[in-house]
Amino acid sequence: MNSLKIDFLGTGTSQGVPVIGCGCEVCQSTMVKNKRLRSSVLIKSGNCSVVIDCGPDFRQQMLRSKCQQLDAVVLTHEHMDHIAGLDDVRPFNFKTKLDMPIYCTKRVADRLKEQFSYAFSAEKYPGSPCFEIIDINPNENFKIGEEIWTPILAEHGTWPVMGFRIRDFVYLTDISGISHLESKKILGSKVLVLNALRKSKHVSHFSLDEAVSFAKSMNVPEVYLTHASHQLGLDKDVNSSLPEGYYLAYDGLKITIQ
Template sequence: MKVRFLGTGTSQGIPVIACECKVCKSLDFRDKRLRTSIQIEVDGLSIVIDTGPDFRQQMLSAHITQLDAVLFTHEHKDHTAGLDDIRAYNFKDDRDMPVYAMERVANKIRQVFDYIFAEHKYPGIPRVVLHSIENAPFYINQTQIIPIEVMHYKLPVFGFRIEDFTYITDAKTVAEKEIEKIRGSKILVVNALRKEEHLSHFNLEQALDFIHKIKPQKAFLTHLSHNMGLHKKVSAELPDNVFIAYDGLEINC
């Protein structure tokens, strides 16, 4: 299984519009962060988790010509706004795109992208098959996907485990029964917004505590804001098995 980080930034991305801070002005390519998303290649499938507003740019930059399914963690625009651009894959493969989301998120997608689901469709719009999923394992072909419910303040959000890889974003708290689903993961990706406390996201200390509890072989931090600090400097402060993800990073699981 191969995982490609398409975006590792929070909702504003980095650089932030009109910001003059040292992170936003950094010349290190690892400090340039599009909105959070990953692509997973497993069992011959190409799966993307979240299609944020940078989705088109991410697909072009990563030269992703195959897309078999989309998973959504939750309905916030920095995770869903780019859904319209899946139509390029509709045109290429002449098939509808399978999309998986919890029922609340599926309903929101139907509302926001109402033209996709209209009875009388305008020519050229995206073609989507929307699957409502519950907090229980499901399959895409032969690949098992295990949803993991985390809390984004008071909003339930899905992380996902595939084989020994677990991906969690926008988490602030995780119930013990959900943690049990994660245990044994060799690779863990988890959000870490900044060093200071935040209402709805892990800060760096909380993310490291969570990683220590899970004890993966390797962990990667994502969904970072410019307030975290420079990639090079923060990386030097981390445990040996913890790394800051960056846009374009590829890992084998």
Template structure:
């Protein structure tokens, strides 16, 4: 399985428009972060987790010509608003599968009503095959996916475990029951927004506490704000087996 970090930034990305913050002015490519998303590939399968405002740019950067589906963690704009840009895949492949909580699908229907239109549908709009996720395992290609429920403030969000890899973003709190689904991992991807406390995201210390409890072989932090600091400086301070992810990083699992 290959995991590609399409974006590792928070909702505004880095640099933030008009910001004079030192991280936003950095010339290091690792300090430039698109909105958070990953591409997961194995055998002949190719899936994306989340489809934010940078989706088109991310697909072009990785030369992606086929996707088998999109998994949605939750309905916030930085995770869903690129949905219209699946059209080139739809025109080549036909219907595109999506996997999401029913609440997320209802939000997509409001924002992209023309996609879900049944009668007199605009011919240029894509058509989706909707798969509703509950907190039960489901098949993705020839693999089993285990959803992991976390809380983003008070909002339910899904993380996903696929084999020995798990992807969890926009978490603030995770119950012990759900945390235990993440034991025995080779690779954990987890959000770590910034140094300071945040009301709906893990900060760096809280993310490190989860890593210490789970003890995965390797952890990558994502959904990173400019307030976390310069990539190279923070990465050098992290424990062995823990690193900051960065855009376009590819890892094999």
């Protein structure tokens, strides 16, 4: 079986890090690991490449990771930091002459039809992005290339958000809670990517302590924290405070899962 290659394209919260106009020590840091584009991962299995989420930094992320081919986009939810880059799938449309498959819930698709109405209109202007919306729901696995994806429904404040399990890899971002039933889908996994916004509590995102205690309750041995704000602190300080097997992810981090 092919290995799963995970490339962290972005590990920052909605504003990214540094934040425009902020003078805090994290935003002023010259260390590369303290610079975070909006959260996204590129997942490669064999010759199939998929991104989870497509935020405003998508173009830069595709160039930086030297991504030549993209077979699908999977969306966790409809917030702008996860969808705003979709217009930039056009180079892939032009290259392949195919619509880009976008896997998302009906709720997210409805939002895309508002946000990118020009791409769904009957009279599209030449050069508009071409999307093929593929409905997903929390009760049904779906397949992309050779990989089975299991959707995991979680809570993002009062909004629904979708996480995903592929083999023993789980990706959960923008969550603040999850039902007992859905959390069972995480059990037995070996690598978990999970959001940790900042040290203090937030209405719709796990704080650092909440993320760590949730990951511990799931018994996953290897945990990477993502969707970090500048308020979380410097990479080296956060990393040195984490339990064994837990890491603060950074842009450009690559992991391989057998």
